[in-house]
Amino acid sequence: MNSQPRLAEYYHAGQKTDKIIPEVKEKMSKHPAGMAVDELSLESVKKELFERHHPSLLPIDIEAHAETVYRILGLKKKHNVLMLGHNYMEPLVFGLSQTEEQGDSLGLSMHAAKTESTYILFNGVPFMAETAKILNPSKTVLVADKTAGCSLADNFGAEEVKSLKAFYPGVPVMIYINSYADAKAECDICCTSANAASIARQMPGDEILFVPDIYFAENLEEELKGIKTVIYPGKGNQQKGAVCEVHERFLLSDLLAVRESFDIPKAHATRVLYAHWECRPEVLQEADFYGSTSQIGRDIAKRVAENQLERAFIASECELTANLAEEFPTVQFWTACSVRCSHMAKVTLHKVLKALEAIDRGGDLSDHEVTLNPEVIERARTPIERMLELSA
Ligand code: SF4
Structure with missing residues (x-):
């Protein structure tokens, strides 16, 4: 972001609740993003996608991508793949994972540690998948794009x-x-x-x-x-x-401009400016709430449950806001759509499908598989396990 953001650099990721029919609203609150298609068909996938009422998922996107989503979900089911979705994935990729398979990198790796599935496809960047491999080394851990960095x-x-x-x-x-x-x-x-x-x-x-x-x-x-x-x-x-090249982009002047442009006064009862820990110190000091991705999500959930959140801006990766906007449809979210992680954005529906097709062919997985030297796995496991012990 530059120091004087124009209104056009932001988009309103939220939607008004009165536009959502009550049954859909209830469904969204129970199952915010993950696709729960029991009887898989192209039509059922399309129906689910439309019923998500995602604020940044347009009918044209659904028509263009439903078939790919359908093929992905079919192969996921056929090979019992645990598909993990990081919060910074674009909504269509994020929604490929069930709610309990969505989250931040550590939460997802801990989920991976417990799985019985032979294959784990981690929709995130490779360092995240490495943590899953360290915690569950006997599994085949894959990513859609091994070149995605950080x-x-x-x-x-x-x-x-x-x-x-x-x-x-x-x-x-x-x-x-x-x-x-x-x-x-x-x-x-x-x-x-x-x-x-x-x-x-x-x-x-x-x-x-x-x-x-x-x-x-x-x-x-x-x-x-x-x-x-x-x-x-x-x-x-x-x-x-x-x-982090994403969080670095937020400057104090951006946050002050956000407060003014979107009428989010400091310490307002129901309008909140959030910032991620990876932002600059002066940005955190200006924010009403700062924390990790999961802490921000929990604070939003708590305020929503108490009817205390009307409007929010999150100084973080823009797809995080897009996914939260789906989860909490009563909140009016604003975000900086220009602040996207180019590494995370390398994970696309088509690359996810390619990884699953490689499993289906039963052949070479080297374009997707995350492999680690067993000695590195052993040595890297110790600091992770110590962290888990001290966080318990
Ligand atoms: S947002 Fe992108 S650059 Fe920043 S820590 Fe995550 S992967 Fe790395």
Whole structure:
């Protein structure tokens, strides 16, 4: 985003509830996005898609993509594939997964750890699928596009962790879950944006070395002021670290413009400006609520249940807002449609279908399968399991 966003850069992702017939409204609240087609046919798929009443899913999209969705759901069922959908997937891809198969990267990996299915197709970027593989190594874990990267994970690997560790011997190293397995394998513990502060408090000593996200580290530093010293790339060392290129785009001036353009005054009772932990510190300070993707979702659900949310803007990936708008149709959502993760956007319906067709052919899965060295799996599992123990 630039510092003076124009109204045209945003779209209204919500819809007025009086336009939704009561039966559909009830259905949406029970089953917000996942397709629940019992008797699979092209017609039943189309009907489900239309009944979703998704605010950014137009009839023309449904007509164009229903057949692909139908073929995907058929192959998913035929091969009993666990299909996980990250919150940042576009609505048609997100809706391929059942409600309990949708969520953030850690929640989905924990779901993958329990599955009996032979195949797990992770609709997200490869580092997420790696975590699923680490937690359930006997399964075949696939992604639609193995080239989908991430500005955080791609720019801070095992070598960077090792060189920073050498600079601070003896300081426990905590790594954000948004990283590759070989980088995790060099660390003491993992964290998510939901549990980082709590885990850091529980780690021994007065200092914690956090990698790789610099804004996240600065936000953590603020949260732990007077409790623990947070060391991170670039703070008293030559390491560059990394940032999420999506959340980095939100500037304080953008949030102030959003408040004015969409009439969301600070600390308003029913109009809320949300920001993700990966945003800049000054953006978090301006937001009415900040947290992880799942914490933002839970706060919205709580306010909706209490009839306390009329309007919301979320400083995060725009498909997250699109999916929340479907889940909470009574809320008027605004989002910046230009702020999309180009890596996540590489996961398309057609690539998902290709991955399933490769399973169906029974042949080579190498274009989609996420493989890891068994030694890396063992070493990366320890920091993940420690995180799960300390979050319990
Ligand atoms: S939104 Fe995209 S760039 Fe940012 S952490 Fe997620 S995958 Fe990486």
